[in-house]
Every structure is written in structure tokens, then in C-alpha cells.
Amino acid sequence: AILEAIERALTGPDQPLKGRRALVTSGPTHEPIDPVRYIANRSSGKQGHAIAAALAALGAEVTLVTGPVTLPDPPGVRAMHVESARDMLAACRETLPVDVVVCAAAVADWRVADAADQKLKKGSGGDALALSLTENPDILATLSQAGEGRPGLVVGFAAETEQVVEHARAKRDRKGCDWILANDVSAATGTFGGDANTVHLITADGVESWPAQSKAEVGRGLAARIADALGPAA
């Protein structure tokens, strides 16, 4: 009876994700052009880091795979630091199997086809230069279709500047993930780099539009929904 009480305390309402393994990606990726230049994006990592912290607070064993950010690693989380999309995918594969993955990183869709070993010089191509880009591996789609190793719940993000919900629904179908958290990153909202976020959760059942709230609150809200969906660990 005492052991049962301890068990209940450890896996009770405060630790509903005890015994669950979670993987969260966060931040931007940097795609090298040459030794000094790269392609980046404006993701700060705040939302992904907040989700990792919230999942850990509910008892999950969390691995955070993060691109270059200026944020500290959240406490209680195993952090893996990467630069490029290919490095991020490799770190994710290494972390499988997990019960849930949340792909919050703003992964570069393209990388430079032929990154240079030496710094590119002006004038080598006259006044103009074309940078050939090639598609990066799609981490969300890859993890959504991982076959027997597929996480029980795959959550993607959609950062959109227009037709936010429509684009996010299409993305959910295209990627094969279970949920999409869609947010509006048009400049007027200040989402990129800011502390607040207005999101829509898109599931098989439809769309929930959450009120504007802090990224920490969005993280706690999503972690609670994940705990509901997974139920108690076996």
C-alpha cells in the first residue's frame, strides 16, 4: 500500500508524463555557404525550449535537439546542439525511440548545393552570383513516416505569414504528422523573437484556436494536451 502510494505520487496528476520519452527540436538551423557565411532564419528557440521545459516539468525524459540560439539549456533536459538540418535529423534519429516528438525548430528548407571550402571572393562572377539551393531532408515528414519506430504522437509546427490555418491543415496532410501547432509569424505579430504567441492546434478532429498567451503558457498547454493524449505510461 505504501509502494502504491509512492507510485501514485510519482505518476500522479503532477507527473503524468513520468516514464515517457519526449524529443523536441528547437531554434533555427544554419546552412553554410562558405566558411564564414550561412543562411539562417529568425527563430529564437523560445517556443521549442518552453515546450521542452514544460514536458520535463510533467515528468517526461526530454531530449532537446537545438540549433544555434542564445538561450540557456532548460533545466532537467538533455540538450544536443547542432547547426544544420542534416545534423538535426541525425541527432533526432539517434534519440529514437520516443513516445512523442515535437518539431518546433525552424528547419531550413534549403541548403546550399555546393558549400565552398574557401571564402567566396567578390568579382569571381561579375556583379551577380547565383547560389544553387537544394532541398534539405524533411525532419517532420521523416519522423512521421518512421514505420515501426514511429513515435506514438508526432507534433509539427507551421510558421505562416498568410492563410495560417489553411496552410497548416495542408501541411498536416502532406507531412503525415498527428498534430500541427500553427502560428502567424508575419512581422506585425512580433512572434519571431518575441515572448508571446497566438497559435492554432490542428488535429484529426479539427482546429482549436488558443488565446494569445506567452510562449511558456503555450508550452504548458501543449504539454498538458500531450499528457492527455498519451495517457499513463504502461
Place this chain on the structure above:
Amino acid sequence: AILEAIERALTGPDQPLKGRRALVTSGPTHEPIDPVRYIANRSSGKQGHAIAAALAALGAEVTLVTGPVTLPDPPGVRAMHVESARDMLAACRETLPVDVVVCAAAVADWRVADAADQKLKKGSGGDALALSLTENPDILATLSQAGEGRPGLVVGFAAETEQVVEHARAKRDRKGCDWILANDVSAATGTFGGDANTVHLITADGVESWPAQSKAEVGRGLAARIADALGPAA
């Protein structure tokens, strides 16, 4: 006699740049691809910020035009924050006339010819995409050839990964600046983002190779050389 003593104290050996106006550029520039993506480079701004602080410590009135960095503004310096090369040039022009300019920023040589207003979508161009780049304005060359408004002393930087001194000499001739501080940024040196720097000062008289030292020491060394070259203010 008392006024003279005060004057001497204010403009004496500790404040040899009193009455001088200095302009320093620092950090990377970010060149937009679309609302969320940009081209960046690995400059941390540490060297440029250290030079601005060292010039201010010698009594100069310093304007620091800086791209996006995670460093605080140095005390006693007027800081102007910019993103792109074009914004940086505009801020520099606004600051003229000055007695000395030190162009330490790692200005992007190219920008995207047609930055998009909406986030670029995958699949719009099949698997591949070419990004058309066009040359940015050359801030160092522009300030070196500013005619009557030309600063008395124009100092450029050269970040090279090979044949450091040869490339820097050629750059000095090509840009029309007075001095070049050349450094080796090949990955093995850890210069980009690191605290130490090995530099060569290239002037009309030849090349001085300075010992490896901290970026703060390089800043103080350069500020002292600038004070020598300018002499006391009129």
C-alpha cells in the same frame, strides 16, 4: 596656468583623441531572403566593439554602427543598430564628417536580388532553387573615396582564410583605404567568435605582424596607433 593644466590633463597622454570624431562599424550584416530567412556571417562583433571602446577610452567621440550581435553597447559610445549592408552605409554617411573610420564589420558582399515579401514555399521550383545575389554597396571603398568629406584616416579589415597578407595588400590597393588590419579567420584559428586575434597591420610603409593577443589588446593597440597618426586635435 590652472586652465592650461586642466587643458593638458584633458588632452594629455591619457586622452590623445580628445576632440576627435571616430566612426567604427562592427558585427555581421543580415541580408533578407524573405520575411523569415536571411544570409548572415559568423562575425561576433567582438573586435569592432573592442576598437570602439578603446577609441572612446582615449577621448574620441565614437559612433559605433553595428549589425545584429549579442554584445552590449560599449559604454561611452553612441551606438546605431542596423541589419543590412545598405542600412549600415546609410548610418555611416549620416555620421560623417569624422577624423577616422575603422570598418571592422563583416559586411555581406552580396544581398538577395529580389527579397520576397512572403515566406518562400517548398516545391515552388521543384527540388532545387537558385537564389540570385547582387553585390552590396562597398562601405570601405565608398568611405575611402568620399572626396572632400573623406575621413583623414580610413582603416579597413580583411578576414581571410588563406594567403592572408597578400590578399590584404591587394585589398588595400583596391579599396583606396589607408590601413588594413588583416586577420586569419580559417576555422583552425577560432578567430570568428573567439576572444583572441592574430593580425597584420598593412600601411603604405609595409606590414607589421602583431603577436597573438586578445581582441581588447588589438583594440587598444590600434587606438594608440590611430592617436599617433592623427596627432593632437587642432
